[in-house]
Amino acid sequence: MNQLSVKIVSLIEQARQQVARASNTTMVHTYFAIGRLLVEDMQKGELRAEYGAELLKQVSADLSAHFGKGYSVQNLERMRSFYSVYANSSNELRNSEVIQKSSNALRILIDGQKTVNLLPLSWSHYLFLLRIDNEAERQFYEIEAYRNQWILKELERQFNSGLYERLLLSKDKDAVFELATKGQLIANPNDLLKEPLVLEFLGIKEETTYSETELETAIINKIEMFMLELGKGFFFGGRQVRFTFDEEHFFVDLVFYNRLLRCFVLIDLKIGKLKHQDMGQMQMYVNYYDRFVKQEDENPTIGIVICKHKNEAVVELTLPNNNQQLFATKYQTVLPSKETLKQLIEKRI
Numbered sequence: 001m002n003q004l005s006v007k008i009v010s011l012i013e014q015a016r017q018q019v020a021r022a023s024n025t026t027m028v029h030t031y032f033a034i035g036r037l038l039v040e041d042m043q044k045g046e047l048r049a050e051y052g053a054e055l056l057k058q059v060s061a062d063l064s065a066h067f068g069k070g071y072s073v074q075n076l077e078r079m080r081s082f083y084s085v086y087a088n089s090s091n092e093l094r095n096s097e098v099i100q101k102s103s104n105a106l107r108i109l110i111d112g113q114k115t116v117n118l119l120p121l122s123w124s125h126y127l128f129l130l131r132i133d134n135e136a137e138r139q140f141y142e143i144e145a146y147r148n149q150w151i152l153k154e155l156e157r158q159f160n161s162g163l164y165e166r167l168l169l170s171k172d173k174d175a176v177f178e179l180a181t182k183g184q185l186i187a188n189p190n191d192l193l194k195e196p197l198v199l200e201f202l203g204i205k206e207e208t209t210y211s212e213t214e215l216e217t218a219i220i221n222k223i224e225m226f227m228l229e230l231g232k233g234f235f236f237g238g239r240q241v242r243f244t245f246d247e248e249h250f251f252v253d254l255v256f257y258n259r260l261l262r263c264f265v266l267i268d269l270k271i272g273k274l275k276h277q278d279m280g281q282m283q284m285y286v287n288y289y290d291r292f293v294k295q296e297d298e299n300p301t302i303g304i305v306i307c308k309h310k311n312e313a314v315v316e317l318t319l320p321n322n323n324q325q326l327f328a329t330k331y332q333t334v335l336p337s338k339e340t341l342k343q344l345i346e347k348r349i
Contacts, residue, residue, distance in 0.1 A: 028119045028126065035083025038076065056080075081130055086119065089139065121145055124152050128159075136180030137164045143183035148232070161198040161229075165341035169195045186232050186260040189302050189324050194231070196330040197306060201225045204333040212269050216240075216253055219269075233260035243288055252285055263299040264289050270307040274328055278305050279318040286325055300324070306331050 038059070042052045056073045063071035119126070125145055132138040141164065145155045167179060170193040178185070185191060202218040204210060210218075219226045220239055227234045237255035244250070254267040266285050270278055282303040289301040305328045315328050 024122050025120065028121070028123050031079045031123060032083055032086065032119060034076070035079040035081070036087070038080045039083055039087075042080075078127060078130070082126060085130060085138075086126075089135070122152070125155060128152060128155060132159070139180050140164050140183060147183060154228070157201075160335055160338075161200070162336050162338050162341045163194070165338065165345055166194045166196065166198075166336075168345050169341070184232065186258070189261065189263075189327070192231055192258070192261075192265070192302070192304075193327055193329055194229075196332050196336065197229055198336060199226070199229065199331050199333050200335050201229075202333055206332070206334050208333075210271065212253075212271050215269055215271055219254070227256075230256070233258045234265070235259065237264070243292075245288060250285070250288075258302075261299055261302070262297075264294060264301045266301060266303045268303075268305045270305060272307070273309040274305060274307040274311055274314060276314050276318045278307070279315065279326060279328065282326055303327070304329060 038056070041055060056076050060071055060073045060076055063076075121129075121142065125142075129138050129142055129145075132141065141155060141159060144150070144158070144163075148154075150158065164179075167184060170190070199219070201222055202215075204215070204218060216239065223236055227236065235257045237257055239254060241252045241255045242249055243252070252266050253269050256265040256267065257263070258265050266282065266289065268278065268282055268285075282305050286301045286303040294301060303326050305326075307328060307330060310328050310330045319326050
């Protein structure tokens with residue numbers, strides 16, 4: 001294929017992607033508007049269950065005769081629920097000027113009225129979100145799915161790994177509302193933490209015996225998934241990165257850079273119980289990077305020890321007061337129980 005053909009192919013593919021996005025957005029807004037019409041008509045029928053059931057059957061039959069598949073009673077019920085849930089739902093995502101500008105031309109006119117909500121995700125995303133009963137949790141995943149451009153599979157994975165609950169466990173009570181209305185914001189080192197880190201994508205069974213080197217290799221083989229689990233803004237800097245001090249060589253397991261915090265993030269892996277020596281070693285790594293590697297305009301280095309078992313007392317006694325650079329967090333290689341995470345959250349409230 002010559003260069004001109006390559007350019008034309010690229011142009012056509014981009015155009016198709018734009019058409020697909022516009023088509024999907026239009027469909028989502030149309031389903032929202034259909035849901036509104038169904039809700040309003042049902043309200044006229046005084047919300048009687050019998051009336052609603054018969055109405056959906058009749059509308060389904062009419063639409064199916066006109067358009068074919070896609071308008072079953074079940075799908076119409078989903079559209080009705082979609083409108084009922086999102087009609088009054090509000091978060092920072094929908095207040096975003098960027099979203100308003102990009103969505104304004106795609107709002108649907110029904111009976112001369114514009115739909116009032118901005119719904120930037122796909123219909124499949126919203127069908128999944130509708131299954132989340134907790135409004136704050138549902139809003140959080142909607143924001144994160146849009147900002148991080150999660151495909152449906154990644155949204156499902158983040159939900160099943162209990163991302164919302166794990167972030168709640170690492171935040172104080174005042175930050176809970178912000179998490180639900182603004183999503184995960186990375187403004188300080190504490191915002192990077194999750195408890196625990198979930199590494200089920202490594203394919204390591206919980207009862208399997210493995211070394212720290214094998215754990216590290218498994219992470220490198222799934223580095224993109226690992227960075228998604230770490231959070232936003234990470235760039236990979238290297239594995240077993242060596243530095244030499246006083247004629248002695250030292251090796252940092254994993255080195256990253258976070259562009260949001262503008263700092264290096266050093267990670268050490270421990271498959272056993274966390275010891276105070278582990279935190280002391282990380283302190284030395286962080287000091288070296290702060291003094292000899294980071295630039296003057298960059299922020300202080302962050303060090304994270306990822307361990308299988310963490311003793312909170314050891315961490316608290318080892319680290320200085322007002323610590324903002326050294327952290328320890330647990331990891332697990334199986335998906336957590338959401339019920340267990342919710343129970344842990346309830347104990348904190």
